[in-house]
Amino acid sequence: MNRGPRFGPAGVPPLFWFMKAALTDVPRLLREEGLDAFEYEAVQWGKKPQMRKEEAQRLRLEAEQNDVWLSLHGSYFINFCGEEAIVEASKQRLTACAIAAEWMGAHVVVFHPGAYGKRSRVEALKTCSKALEEVVENMLSLGVRNVRIGPETMGRTYQLGSLDEALNLCETVEHTQLVVDWSHLHARDKGRFRTVEDFSSVVGLIEKRLGTEAVKNLHCHFTKIEFTDKGEKRHHTLQEARYGPDFRLLAKVIAEFKLKPVIISESPILDLDAMKMRDILQEESEKS
Numbered sequence: 001m002n003r004g005p006r007f008g009p010a011g012v013p014p015l016f017w018f019m020k021a022a023l024t025d026v027p028r029l030l031r032e033e034g035l036d037a038f039e040y041e042a043v044q045w046g047k048k049p050q051m052r053k054e055e056a057q058r059l060r061l062e063a064e065q066n067d068v069w070l071s072l073h074g075s076y077f078i079n080f081c082g083e084e085a086i087v088e089a090s091k092q093r094l095t096a097c098a099i100a101a102e103w104m105g106a107h108v109v110v111f112h113p114g115a116y117g118k119r120s121r122v123e124a125l126k127t128c129s130k131a132l133e134e135v136v137e138n139m140l141s142l143g144v145r146n147v148r149i150g151p152e153t154m155g156r157t158y159q160l161g162s163l164d165e166a167l168n169l170c171e172t173v174e175h176t177q178l179v180v181d182w183s184h185l186h187a188r189d190k191g192r193f194r195t196v197e198d199f200s201s202v203v204g205l206i207e208k209r210l211g212t213e214a215v216k217n218l219h220c221h222f223t224k225i226e227f228t229d230k231g232e233k234r235h236h237t238l239q240e241a242r243y244g245p246d247f248r249l250l251a252k253v254i255a256e257f258k259l260k261p262v263i264i265s266e267s268p269i270l271d272l273d274a275m276k277m278r279d280i281l282q283e284e285s286e287k288s
């Protein structure tokens, strides 16, 4: 079980690249920054794991030694609502990500469910959940038992992944873990998070539909975000006052309800904003 709240970056921070750090150095470097989560980016992967098993296992060891919670962001080339051939390829891609996640001890494979395309929303959701059931069955038959697949809430109106749809996938498919991208929800719903209550009502809804354990142990993405009528446009750093949502409002909810989320920073300054969010939550926890 996660001993969260935990914070970490989506991918290797620029400074680490600059230092020429190896992937296996990342958990230790994050620990030195006082961070304790890391989302490995497998976003360009195809139908096979694009990493050697030995390297994944070394990452696992380093993560365990430094108490860094691992997750893996699956391929962007996934669409569970497309033509049959696309859905089939997507199943292989998600399975490849899940296999590598099992190697590295990542707890969840985050993925984008797809785009509605020509399908109605209801039909797209049905196609997606059927495909996911098949992926899970296949994963289990391959011995991938410790990884959950995580449908992410999506930021654009043409993408499958409203909060209701992501909840529905988690209700209907086994071995799932809801991934709440707060910024995506903010963008998709044109700035819905303005008050503490805006956040706590979502927390309440998740608890009602998925239960107390699920809401306590959420996997989240957070950054500030710019949006248009169609939803998400661009990610921004926490210090840019003209964009929302305000992390402090969510931090108040996390502190009040003693939630233990893993919060992945998708800010342009990944780890630096992860540290900032950690400190904001610390302040709010001391107040409550």
Ligand SMILES: [Zn+2]
Pocket: 073, 110, 111, 112, 152
């Ligand atoms: Zn994502």
